[in-house]
Amino acid sequence: MDSVGEQELIIGRRREGRWLDGTPGQEQPNFAADPHGRATPLDSHVRLAGPERRNLPPLVRRSYRYDKGDGDSGLIFSCFQRDLVQGFETVQRRLEGESLSMYVLTTSGGYFFVPPPGDGWAEAFLRS
Numbered sequence: 001m002d003s004v005g006e007q008e009l010i011i012g013r014r015r016e017g018r019w020l021d022g023t024p025g026q027e028q029p030n031f032a033a034d035p036h037g038r039a040t041p042l043d044s045h046v047r048l049a050g051p052e053r054r055n056l057p058p059l060v061r062r063s064y065r066y067d068k069g070d071g072d073s074g075l076i077f078s079c080f081q082r083d084l085v086q087g088f089e090t091v092q093r094r095l096e097g098e099s100l101s102m103y104v105l106t107t108s109g110g111y112f113f114v115p116p117p118g119d120g121w122a123e124a125f126l127r128s
């Protein structure tokens with residue numbers, strides 16, 4: 001298994017939340033000031049997923065890890081967005097070649113329509 005330091009370089013953030021350039025976790029790092037990726041590698045997950053810190057991708061992530069105990073374990077990555085192209089698809093394309101990819105084996109996936117709470121959406125949908 002990679003050391004914690006190596007894992008942090010692959011993700012692009014310290015486990016305790018601080019950014020690799022020392023920026024506190026609640027603040028935004030300045031990736032532009034690190035054009036060669038000396039602090040935060042250019043192929044790290046957070047740098048590729050959200051390179052523009054003032055304009056983060058329009059998606060909300062919620063992942064679930066699972067372990068069935070028979071060797072089948074992994075992560076169910078899910079995210080919510082209004083627009084799949086602007087959300088998931090843009091980020092997924094940017095993540096091609098990230099250093100995390102050697103640990104990721106995608107086995108399946110799907111897109112699901114999630115209606116907002118209440119009944120109003122059905123009528124609006126049928127009218128459009």
Ligand code: HEM
Pocket residue numbers: 011013045046047049050051056057061075077088091092095104
């Ligand atoms: C095995 C798969 C994945 C793992 C283990 C993983 C893990 C992580 C971790 C640890 C973070 C940092 C969380 C934080 O800083 O609070 C993160 C951030 C993020 N991930 Fe993933 N992720 C995975 C897949 C994906 C996929 C498939 C996408 C979208 C296509 C994605 C999009 C993002 C985004 C947008 C961020 C936030 C970046 C930011 O705030 O700058 N991730 N991920």
